Amino acid sequence: MAMARDAGARARGGSRRLAFFMAVLRTHPSFALGYAIVLMVVLLAIFAPWVAPYPPETADPVAFLQPPGWPHLMGTDATGMDIFSRVIWAPRIDLSIAILGTLLSALIGTTLGALVGYYQSVRGLGRFGAGFVMRSADVLQAFPVFVFAIALVAVFGQSLQSIVLAIAFVNAPIYLRLMRTQVMSIRTMRYVEAAWLAGMPDWRIIARHIVPNAMAPVLAQLSVNIGWSVLLTAALSFIGAGVKAPTPEWGSMIAMGYQNIVTGHWWPSIFPGLALAVTVFGFSLVGSSIEVLSDPARRRRLAGRLETVRGIAP
């Protein structure tokens, strides 16, 4: 009985949360747009092989530089590859590089950040280590992100793995700082002291009590960061340090086509450019919605407003 009531309450809580979320989307159409864009891009990435009318890496030199129309919706490029198919295939590369790179940077950043935040005020080796990590992060962040990424790709060699690594490296300090600030304030909370007094080892305190409570800003950052990482991937490919031709990727598509703009052949680079812009925009919107929703104070204000308007609350 008790269990059934529990499950029911949870289900009610879940559906109420969903209702709240939907209400937020209704009152904030920009957030809805963001989710729609991201969802579409993700779906395209998954279903590209079935949606795309042409293979993305097959040249057809007989049909070169055809303007947008039928059967080539977005036209063809200088080698006769179908732009529409390539634009659809591109998120597979761009998104997977961006997501992998961002997750890796979040993993490195939050782990180090939690340790640094926890040990910063402890005398001895911990403090020294924390200081060392923070100063290293300062050094990393002193480089312009793009230049640093180019240097990393140059060192590791031109491959997908090195772009992922480059993205992970340049973003890790952001998560490191976010996590450290959070952990430093949580560390002084009574429940953390209680856990320590109860004899819990440090790693368990960090893993069980601190990290779960410090994750909110990190999650908000993730979405924004994925958008920026897509942009960084495209930028690296644009200058030739990214993916290899003719891999369908927005940045390299822009690079392959921009020489032709002057002669009036705008479509090889404008369409991938638009796709890139829309995607980054979508991820930014999602990021700002997460920021609002994960901040308890702002969520409460929002809920209060919604309650007075529609009688809905989480």
Place this chain on the structure above:
Amino acid sequence: MTTKTRAEWTQLGRRAFLQSGTLLAGAAAMPQILSMPRAYAQAGSTMVIAAPATPQSLDCNFDVSLGTFEAIAALYDGLLGFERIIDPDVATARREDIAYHADKMGGVNMYGKLAESWELDPEGRWARFKLREGVMSNWGNELTAEDVKWTWDRAFALGALGAFYTKVSGLTRPENVKVEDKYTVSFNIDEPNPLLLKIHTNLYTPVYDSKKCREEGGSEDPWARKFIENNSAGFGPYSLEQMVRGQQAVFKAREDYYGGKPAIDRVIFKEVPTSAARVQLLRGGAVDIAQYLQPLEIISLKDLPNVAVETVPASFMIWIELNAAMEPFDKPDVRRALNYAFPQDQVMTAVFQGLADPLNGCMPNIYPGFAGDQVDYSYNLEKARELLAKAGHGDGFKTTLAYNAGDPVQEPIAIIYQTALREIGVELELKKVPAGSFYNAVTDRKQPMIFYVDSPWCPDPGYSLTLYFDSKSYVNYSNYKNDEVDRLLGEMAATADEKVRLDLAEKAQAIIMDEAPWTFVAYPNYTMARKKDLSGWTYYTSNNIRFQDFSRG
């Protein structure tokens, strides 16, 4: 025009030019809205050239950059030149008469530049040149046989490109070049050499003003390297007025040039790195000539009322080196298969827009001795598959094709080739090499397949074939080695009998074409894109322009 007004005018022009450049950078996507200032264009006897780069160095013993070619042709003259004729294909253009003339001395139709007359040993062991008298350098020193001697001594002493030129012309030591009297100099060599005359038409064998060079260099720099790098001391039609690397070089016509003062008073050679921007400047009328444009850009200029576009056959070739020192390209059948699988016709249309010709031989098709069409490598997948199977690669293989990021035609060719090769099971990975390190990637000879664009400057079959196919040649970047070819080329180098040489050349080409050390791509031809009111353009096998050929109207 007084000095003062000229200076003011230059200032104004430069500002206008920079403004147009800035606009361009921002508005590349909207070309039609730009209107170019016409400051330079109306300036009568001034000619403005938009080029990919200003000269790196002005010393042709060391530098082979595009800008250096143009500068050397303006600042220096050599002993001889090929006579010029109307281009058989394009009536408004002229070109050198490089054909074999059985009735002429050495089989070549030449005129004297710094040399007034010359004699050639029928055996090809010596050549004697009588210099023009009263020819002045841009520093006011008179040309003498000493200058010619000093020039070749410099080549011997400094090595580098000089070493190449001494070697191909059969000179082994400085004593081979002898001052006979004040105005007579002779070249005397041990073995017969067929290039004794032709080598003196080469852009990179100009004569220096040795008196000025000695003064400038002193004892510390006896070959005046520092001076020559940034300045000039020669007998050419122009002198250097200004050089700011990365921006512009300005050349001024010499009043006392022995051939008469050139029609164009002043040439401003501007660095405009992207071809898209160069096209725009020509369209808007801000420059008179836009160099090195892409095929699509050239097509886009064709209907403009104030622009003339001329495409003529040239000595340029583009090909893909198939590295014979690496598997599986050590097998001629694999190399043949790769040629049969190359969709040459489609590349001609899609990439070159019909401006190029298919590469159907292994040397420039405009040179004497060119055989051409000895083997038909037309697109034929059946044959390609057969040959691969015969070579033991019936299932195909994986390899890498390296291309130059700085040459916009190479990437599309590579992509089209990649798609085509999939049909015969060959998986091609494309490797984009930055323009700055591309030449190193070629000379390293470690890539299985790599693009190369080149033109042998001396219009001679022996010279061209030896460059790319002699197993000991530095430029044989495909590691091609065939003993019979080596023997034929060796024979060609050792005889001055043109008839015999042409016969040997044909035999060598037949073997080379059959063994296919390259994927044969294209003769890209040379395109001059200029203002309509500019006339006199002449095509040279060195693929550079000579400012003194031009005039207005």
